[in-house]
Amino acid sequence: xxxxxxxxxxxxxxxxxxxxxxxxxxxxxxxxxxxxxxxxxxxxxxxxxxxxxxxxxxxxxxxxxxxxxxxxxxxxxxxxxxxxxxxxxxxxxxxxxxxxxxxxxxxxxxxxxxxxxxxxxxxxxxxxxxxxxxxxxxxxxxxxxxxxxxxxxxxxxxxxxxxxxxxxxxxxxxxxxxxxxxxxxxxxxxxxxxxxxxxx
Numbered sequence: 001x002x003x004x005x006x007x008x009x010x011x012x013x014x015x016x017x018x019x020x021x022x023x024x025x026x027x028x029x030x031x032x033x034x035x036x037x038x039x040x041x042x043x044x045x046x047x048x049x050x051x052x053x054x055x056x057x058x059x060x061x062x063x064x065x066x067x068x069x070x071x072x073x074x075x076x077x078x079x080x081x082x083x084x085x086x087x088x089x090x091x092x093x094x095x096x097x098x099x100x101x102x103x104x105x106x107x108x109x110x111x112x113x114x115x116x117x118x119x120x121x122x123x124x125x126x127x128x129x130x131x132x133x134x135x136x137x138x139x140x141x142x143x144x145x146x147x148x149x150x151x152x153x154x155x156x157x158x159x160x161x162x163x164x165x166x167x168x169x170x171x172x173x174x175x176x177x178x179x180x181x182x183x184x185x186x187x188x189x190x191x192x193x194x195x196x197x198x199x200x
């Protein structure tokens with residue numbers, strides 16, 4: 001019984017367009033000049049069913065108000081969550097450990113924003129849970145390095161992650177490139193045979 005009542009009073013499941021049509025129709029009947037009602041042959045209808053029309057107007061107005069209020073509250077919630085997520089991501093990328101830095105450097109080394117990573121790798125799982133990256137597809141493929149899935153950098157990471165946060169010098173020399181490539185994750189080195197010519 002409780003579930004049935006929840007469905008009946010779930011404002012999100014009531015068709016808004018239908019309620020708006022009812023509200024608009026009732027509004028016109030109640031508030032247009034009497035001469036228009038006579039032309040539309042609705043004057044007698046209003047006199048006979050006026051109390052029901054009034055109730056319909058109150059109910060539909062209340063529904064639309066609640067729907068509008070819900071919409072704005074949801075928008076405010078989304079803005080708050082977005083700011084909170086941005087704050088968390090900025091905090092995370094300023095406190096990366098060496099394994100996380102090495103993994104995120106892969107995007108710079110390859111010059112791409114989407115790469116194949118082993119889904120069961122501890123570091124991959126960790127930065128995915130922190131929302132620094134997200135799985136770009138539901139299907140992957142099996143290799144000797146494990147099950148690989150495509151992972152894409154979060155847009156907030158792209159906007160806020162700076163090279164120095166990954167221990168990448170501002171002026172990158174050939175020796176810097178070689179050193180950073182040697183610090184790549186073992187699975188990444190095994191995955192790429194030409195790991196000394198990857199930097200874009």
